[in-house]
Amino acid sequence: MSDLKGKKIFVTGGSRGIGSSIVKILAKKGATVAFTYSSREDSAAQLLSELLSLDSGAGHFYLQMDLAKEESVKSVVEQVLTKFIDIDGVVNNAGITKDGLLLRMKTEDFDSVIQTNLRGGFLVTKGFLKPMLKARKGSIVNITSVIGQTGNAGQANYAASKAGTEAFSKSIALEVASRNIRVNCIAPGFIATEMTQTLSEDVRKQILSKIPLERIAEPEEVAYAAAFLLSDESKYMTGQTLSVNGGMYMG
Ligand SMILES: NC(=O)c1ccc[n+]([C@@H]2O[C@H](COP(=O)([O-])OP(=O)(O)OC[C@H]3O[C@@H](n4cnc5c(N)ncnc54)[C@H](OP(=O)(O)O)[C@@H]3O)[C@@H](O)[C@H]2O)c1
Numbered sequence: 001m002s003d004l005k006g007k008k009i010f011v012t013g014g015s016r017g018i019g020s021s022i023v024k025i026l027a028k029k030g031a032t033v034a035f036t037y038s039s040r041e042d043s044a045a046q047l048l049s050e051l052l053s054l055d056s057g058a059g060h061f062y063l064q065m066d067l068a069k070e071e072s073v074k075s076v077v078e079q080v081l082t083k084f085i086d087i088d089g090v091v092n093n094a095g096i097t098k099d100g101l102l103l104r105m106k107t108e109d110f111d112s113v114i115q116t117n118l119r120g121g122f123l124v125t126k127g128f129l130k131p132m133l134k135a136r137k138g139s140i141v142n143i144t145s146v147i148g149q150t151g152n153a154g155q156a157n158y159a160a161s162k163a164g165t166e167a168f169s170k171s172i173a174l175e176v177a178s179r180n181i182r183v184n185c186i187a188p189g190f191i192a193t194e195m196t197q198t199l200s201e202d203v204r205k206q207i208l209s210k211i212p213l214e215r216i217a218e219p220e221e222v223a224y225a226a227a228f229l230l231s232d233e234s235k236y237m238t239g240q241t242l243s244v245n246g247g248m249y250m251g
Pocket residue numbers: 012013014015016017018019036037038039040041043065066067068093094095096116143144145146187188189190191192193194195196
């Protein structure tokens with residue numbers, strides 16, 4: 001299933017949570033993976049040592065990147081392309097939340113979520129698109145959210161960034177389909193990572209009551225969907241959003 005042998009794939013925010021699972025699953029399926037961290041180099045180093053013990057070889061590496069800074073993204077793209085000239089896949093996974101009800105939301109909290117999640121994905125995608133266009137191959141996977149599909153009180157900035165990413169992805173899918181490049185999204189529901197750990201017990205119960213499968217998902221469950229979209233098994237899919245949400249939203 002979802003063989004990724006020989007594929008070179010770049011993943012943002014691989015140091016923990018969903019990104020870390022994506023990196024591990026891709027490497028287990030035979031891909032060589034470059035991934036980024038933002039502040040936690042220790043987690044990135046720990047993950048790399050796990051990867052190096054796999055059969056997929058010693059080509060994996062990580063870099064520091066701040067998605068909110070154009071220069072940082074440009075420099076990472078350049079460095080990745082020196083090793084992955086014929087890059088096969090990109091996963092725009094890294095993302096942040098800065099929640100608050102709108103009347104209390106600071107302009108800088110609105111801006112930083114849009115800048116990191118939406119504009120950051122634009123910068124990464126733009127950077128890797130040229131070599132993909134030249135090679136006439138590629139699969140880009142953008143991690144959005146169920147919140148971008150339904151909206152959520154207290155997350156107007158985050159919801160806008162994720163809905164924006166979906167619309168962005170469909171537009172790019174149309175621009176590059178004729179060159180055999182596919183662009184798809186995965187919209188996770190409620191996944192057990194640090195992003196969701198800080199929620200109060202009440203909010204957690206409220207969310208659980210809205211999930212037909214009656215449980216929070218593990219990050220691996222998102223990673224398997226990413227592996228599928230990066231593999232040739234999904235080669236007739238573009239401009240789509242795969243929902244991995246336990247039935248929380250049926251769009
Ligand atoms: N968890 C959920 O329930 C859920 C649901 C729907 C969608 N999602 C989406 O799935 C993706 C991953 O979420 P997660 O729960 O795994 O998040 P997480 O545990 O908070 O991890 C976030 C990752 O992004 C990196 N990062 C943070 N700020 C960054 C920046 N400014 N520039 C570059 N990288 C940055 C972090 O690096 P460091 O480790 O170095 O800080 C980390 O690797 C996000 O796009 C999120 O919106 C999550």
